Amino acid sequence: MANSRAESVDWESQLEVPIDWSAPEGEKTTLGMGRVKASGNASDRIGSLMFNPGGPGGIASEFCTYQASGVPVFSEALALHFDIICPDPRGVGSSSPVKCDAQVWNQNTTQFPANEVEFEQMVKVNKDRGESCLNETGNLLKHVDTTSAARDIEAIRLALDDGKLNWLGLSYGSQLGGAYAELYPENIRAMALDGITNHAQSSVDALYTGSTTYENELERFFDWCATNATACGLQGENISKMFNDLVAAADKSPIPAPGCEATADTAVAGSCQTSVVGADIRLNVQGFLAWKESVSGLLHGWDYLGLALNQTIAYNNATLLATTLAVDDTSSLYADLAIACLDWFRSDTSNMTKAFIELQEQNTMGSIFNSHVGAASQAWTILSGCLGWPVEVVNPQHGLDQQALQKAPPILLVNAKHDPETSYTWALGLKEQIPHSTLVTRDGDGHTSYLLHGETAALMDTYLVGGTLPADGTVVKS
Structure with missing residues (x-):
């Protein structure tokens, strides 16, 4: 690992890992990461803390850049006691990126096909996009799933040679953290998961809970607008x-x-x-x-x-x-979908009529429960956007191995009551899968809580620094 003990900030740390962890001697890919050194004395320092901001496809290294430039992404407590490590997952950011043809990617198509002709056109565009990514990215596109990324985190931990893992994962970072905990439960010192993704649920359940939590928050926005007309x-x-x-x-x-x-x-x-x-x-x-x-x-x-x-x-x-377009062959849009398409089941498009009916029924479900957004949600972009994707699912939904997780230390889970992206239902679902877990509820709005630096973040800091968990069932306001 290059310059793993730089004096202050090292933006060029890289590590080579196997593209396919089942063939460790085979073709390699490069992981990139940022780091901000602990600000305290040697006696204050606990070790390294790895951070993931979400996604999938979120660029972690940017947050270390912000912290180093004076933007307080992380609290004084974390900055004092830890080297903050911001590894970009495989295919993302400063790691060897997923590449695609921007012109192919930007083809215009509906994500809500009204008939089978529109459905077949959407599937063709999805296939064209995926094939362009496969041509540009090569074998890596088949291995950007979350389980492979979790194995990468262990490789980084070993390369740092800095003790057990300390992990702060937001949103998708909770899925990545959960995948690591399932594989390496005894290698964790502390793990805080904020804004919970539950990878154990079916695609239909994910769509229902993902769209209804969005609908709930949109209605709360309307209420806020009505009483805050100037700000709104x-x-x-x-x-x-x-x-x-x-x-x-x-x-x-x-x-x-x-x-x-x-x-x-x-x-x-x-x-x-x-x-x-x-x-x-x-x-x-x-x-x-x-x-x-x-x-x-x-x-x-x-x-x-x-x-x-x-x-x-x-x-x-x-x-x-307006919807964002890809502007070059390394747009961050690509990895987001490429990762999701390896992690979530999708309908078999070899029977177009059957697949269209399934999608239509899922859209109908959304319209029944959500008068404003229908089925629209991040879950819908995966369900519809991965239809026709030319790479098979390799990390499908599954419950975490509870026997393995008995070996993990207590893990802290955090979720807001009114999160527009990660449903409170998902937090309860993940809590059932992790035997030694504690859930803190923020009685408020918005997606994740740590970056607000309120009471919830303070509880996460206390746990990450000193290992002290709040009481299970704790509810805070900020």
Whole structure:
């Protein structure tokens, strides 16, 4: 491992690992990572703490860069006691990336096909995208699953030679952490999982809980708008109806996104679709709900969603709600889907009629329970986006090995009551799978809790630093 004990910040640490862990002497791929050295004295230092911000496809190394530049991503307590290690999972960021043809990737297709002809077109586009990625990326595309990434984390731990694993995983980082715990339970010192993904559930369950938690948070956003008109920017007595009317209008006639035009004088020029339909709004708004308040100047709060909706409704300008496009052959969009397509079952498209009916039924389920978003959710993008993907699922849904996890130390789980992306149901499901786990509930809104640096983060710090768990069932406000 290059320069593993640099004096302050090392942005060039790399480690070679097997592409296929079942063939350790075979072809290799490179893992990249950032690191921020512990700020305390040698006597303060506990070891290394690895961090994953979510995704799949989230670039961890960026967060070490932010921390090193003075943005307080991590608390003073963690920064004092740990070298913060931000490893990019295989295929992501500074690691050998998943590569695809941007032009092929950006083909326009519906994600909500209304008939079998549209369904077959969507599946063809998915297949074309996947084949372009396979051509550009090679064998690595078949091995970017979460279990392989968990084996990579163990390789990094061994290369650091710095004791047992300390892990802070947000969102998808909880799935990655759970996969590591199943494989290497005795190698963990402390593990905090924040914003829980439950990989044991069926695809239908994931769609139901993923879309309903999004619907719940969107309705809470409407209530917030009604009582915070200045911050929200939307004026009206029935904001939920305004949203539904906007989606319906966009379905009838796409709304222009002029800031996405290649010739526009904007930061997003050429990097997003130049018009927006109703499905785009329903799918894209989920991400806007992740943070009720802005975080560290890096992440937008709900007021930004109010601005996006207001610009669209009042000025017929949907730039802020437009779908992101790939702009080069290493876009972060690629790894997100490539990882998910190896981790989740999908319908067999050798029988197109049967596969279309299954997707249609899943869409119907969403419309029954969610009056605003229907089936739209991150789970839907996986269910629909992986149909036709040319690489087989290698890490399908499964419950964690509870016998193995009996050997793990106590693990801390955290979830907000009103998380738009990871349902509280998922936290309860994962808790059932990990014998020595404690769940802390944040009685609030938004996706994950650590970056808010409130009471919940303080409990995580106390556990990660000193090993002291809060009482199971603890509920905090911030």
